[in-house]
Amino acid sequence: MSTDLERKNKKTVRILLVLVFLMFLFAAALIPLYDILCEITGINGKTKKDFSSLTYEVDLDRVVTLEFVTTVSAQTGLAFKADQYEIKLHPGEKVTARYTAKNRTNKRLIAKANPSFTPGITAGYVKNIECFCFSNQIFEPGETKHLEVQLMVSPDLAIGFKRISFGLTFFDITH
Amino acid sequence: MSAVTAEHDHDEHHDHGPEKGFLRWIVTTNHKDIGTLYLFFALAMFFVGGTMALIIRAELFEPGMQFVTPQFFNSMTTMHALVMVFGAVMPAFVGFANWLIPMMIGAPDMALPRMNNMSFWMLVAGVMMLASTLFMEGGAPASGWTLYPPLVLQTGAALPFAIFSVHLLGISSIMGAINIIATIFNMRAPKMTLMKMPLFVWTWLITAFLLIAIMPVFAGAVTMLLTDRFFDTSFFDAAGGGDPVLYQHIFWFFGHPEVYVMILPTFGIASTIIPVFARKALFGYSSMVYATAAIAFLSFIVWAHHMFTVGMPLSGELYFMYATMLIAIPTGVKIFNWTATMWRGSMTFETPMLFSIAFVVLFTLGGFTGLMMALAPIDFQYHDTYFIVAHFHYTLVPASVFILMAGGYFWLPKWTGNMYDERLGQLHFWLSAVSVNILFFPQHFLGLAGMPRRIPDYAVQFSDWNMVSSIGAFIFGFSQLMFVYIVVKTIKGGTGEKVTDEVWEGAAQHSLEWTLPSPVPYHTFATPPENIPTEHY
Numbered sequence: 001m002s003t004d005l006e007r008k009n010k011k012t013v014r015i016l017l018v019l020v021f022l023m024f025l026f027a028a029a030l031i032p033l034y035d036i037l038c039e040i041t042g043i044n045g046k047t048k049k050d051f052s053s054l055t056y057e058v059d060l061d062r063v064v065t066l067e068f069v070t071t072v073s074a075q076t077g078l079a080f081k082a083d084q085y086e087i088k089l090h091p092g093e094k095v096t097a098r099y100t101a102k103n104r105t106n107k108r109l110i111a112k113a114n115p116s117f118t119p120g121i122t123a124g125y126v127k128n129i130e131c132f133c134f135s136n137q138i139f140e141p142g143e144t145k146h147l148e149v150q151l152m153v154s155p156d157l158a159i160g161f162k163r164i165s166f167g168l169t170f171f172d173i174t175h
Numbered sequence: 176m177s178a179v180t181a182e183h184d185h186d187e188h189h190d191h192g193p194e195k196g197f198l199r200w201i202v203t204t205n206h207k208d209i210g211t212l213y214l215f216f217a218l219a220m221f222f223v224g225g226t227m228a229l230i231i232r233a234e235l236f237e238p239g240m241q242f243v244t245p246q247f248f249n250s251m252t253t254m255h256a257l258v259m260v261f262g263a264v265m266p267a268f269v270g271f272a273n274w275l276i277p278m279m280i281g282a283p284d285m286a287l288p289r290m291n292n293m294s295f296w297m298l299v300a301g302v303m304m305l306a307s308t309l310f311m312e313g314g315a316p317a318s319g320w321t322l323y324p325p326l327v328l329q330t331g332a333a334l335p336f337a338i339f340s341v342h343l344l345g346i347s348s349i350m351g352a353i354n355i356i357a358t359i360f361n362m363r364a365p366k367m368t369l370m371k372m373p374l375f376v377w378t379w380l381i382t383a384f385l386l387i388a389i390m391p392v393f394a395g396a397v398t399m400l401l402t403d404r405f406f407d408t409s410f411f412d413a414a415g416g417g418d419p420v421l422y423q424h425i426f427w428f429f430g431h432p433e434v435y436v437m438i439l440p441t442f443g444i445a446s447t448i449i450p451v452f453a454r455k456a457l458f459g460y461s462s463m464v465y466a467t468a469a470i471a472f473l474s475f476i477v478w479a480h481h482m483f484t485v486g487m488p489l490s491g492e493l494y495f496m497y498a499t500m501l502i503a504i505p506t507g508v509k510i511f512n513w514t515a516t517m518w519r520g521s522m523t524f525e526t527p528m529l530f531s532i533a534f535v536v537l538f539t540l541g542g543f544t545g546l547m548m549a550l551a552p553i554d555f556q557y558h559d560t561y562f563i564v565a566h567f568h569y570t571l572v573p574a575s576v577f578i579l580m581a582g583g584y585f586w587l588p589k590w591t592g593n594m595y596d597e598r599l600g601q602l603h604f605w606l607s608a609v610s611v612n613i614l615f616f617p618q619h620f621l622g623l624a625g626m627p628r629r630i631p632d633y634a635v636q637f638s639d640w641n642m643v644s645s646i647g648a649f650i651f652g653f654s655q656l657m658f659v660y661i662v663v664k665t666i667k668g669g670t671g672e673k674v675t676d677e678v679w680e681g682a683a684q685h686s687l688e689w690t691l692p693s694p695v696p697y698h699t700f701a702t703p704p705e706n707i708p709t710e711h712y
Contacts, residue, residue: 019387020390023387023388024391027392027396031399034421073412114415
């Protein structure tokens, strides 16, 4: 094999390895890209934040039921439940849902809750005005906390949607 | 190697044959030896994966649980798929690539012979590691070849082994792909311009780029599975802010091009065989090249048609539906070209041609069901049913596998210098062609009637067609033993008839390897050929 060919082969290999590396980076970049895409389009139950100044005209003719689902991720030592099973509200009306969370361990816990809406397509229409899930929650050993969420359903929500599940999942980020 | 004098070169030509003894097969860097290794390994894995398929079909012969536990059944569907994809079909095409690409472009060997050896043994290591999971606590992975979370994260001790084996197989494929690209770009004979390359070389060039683009993505996805399971990340865990649907997107970004990795070289071999037995030049050579490139490009932008039912926005469904249907255009060009090549040709029907014609017909059938499933509103009925199973098996078994058989019969006389037994070859073909339809055609009916995939038991109304399908499976499976017998017999001397250099009438006008002596010497094209065949473009 001539040295000229060897040089050419080495160059080809180098270029192709760069390509391999770039594709690996692309796979990693898909994670944030996917989140951004979901947030922009509101698909998949992800929501944009800060609706504090938002007001709607209340549509008294319609009633939507919000159901509350609470979950605690596998290794999080919290007991977490919603104080009400569901709230019936008119689109445009502002409601407050209450939750109770208790630290079941004798350690200090930092936990964060993640919101999610089902069906996912409704996520863009349920406005989370004020939520304890916007910030990290600190639990002293054994502490019980009463938490609140303020919600509003946009009157633009299509007529067919009568029940929406609002899920919150706590997970431990103490480290 | 770098500074060879003319004399030295001369010596090498006469004295340097293969190494003696068993070690030859371990340390070899000869593209023909490595091609042989790949092909035998693929054939062995074809029977391992086939045995798993027969376990599945035996369990499904009747409703109710007969032979295996549901968990093991699901392991079988997963392992059957992984072994067939990564252990049989892909290595078989790499085997053909190793044997043929250097000879077809007039090169003495692959560009990177030592890496070539390494990628083969890494493949063996990867497949062995995958196979070892069958004996682990909790059993082999049982969540389909797609390895979807969260189900796959419930795998027992096997999970990290399965993931590392995917890494090994990925590295092996990437190295093989780099080698093929370097060979094709840098080692062609002087007159062999890109648009004069045989179509098999072209399809492999494009396939190699697909592999380089997708294997790192798949490696990334399974690595995230690994960290989700063992390092408390939440890439695909909704509770931690991740999303299991994201895995499906990443997987199918890899998965859709991956199925084309198995079909593009199939197209290449079909485009090589059909003109020879039609005794005509391939119809529309350049349109074949562009169609292959178009299919490869489209494969990257259609992935979510595998997930129409996950709850996509309407605009997404529409986009992926139309994009997917576009693929039918370049594929239709190919089918048209093969048919036009045969049109008014002086056709003869030796075994390789029979398999190739069956491929054209049955692949088209698999393509049509693909078009049906591309329709987003209708796909909701087909999703996760046996209709899907029927579809992709039609595009893989009577397509890729048939063409691998065709290629085997086609080049075996060239490689060994002996003729295979034509009568047995034809019997093998007819048994395969009939039984493959008994096996997979009823699965269309089952799927349309609503039988779900990946279940060990089913409602009684599905009994009859399942029984028919299982009978077909056993006939097909055992017919393939004939292939082994024919191959071994051919290597040992075949029919005794010595084959000519071009083996098939006029083949030397189509591609360079037929200008070499039969059997092919251990070293070929130490100096690049002066002239190249002109028939195929």
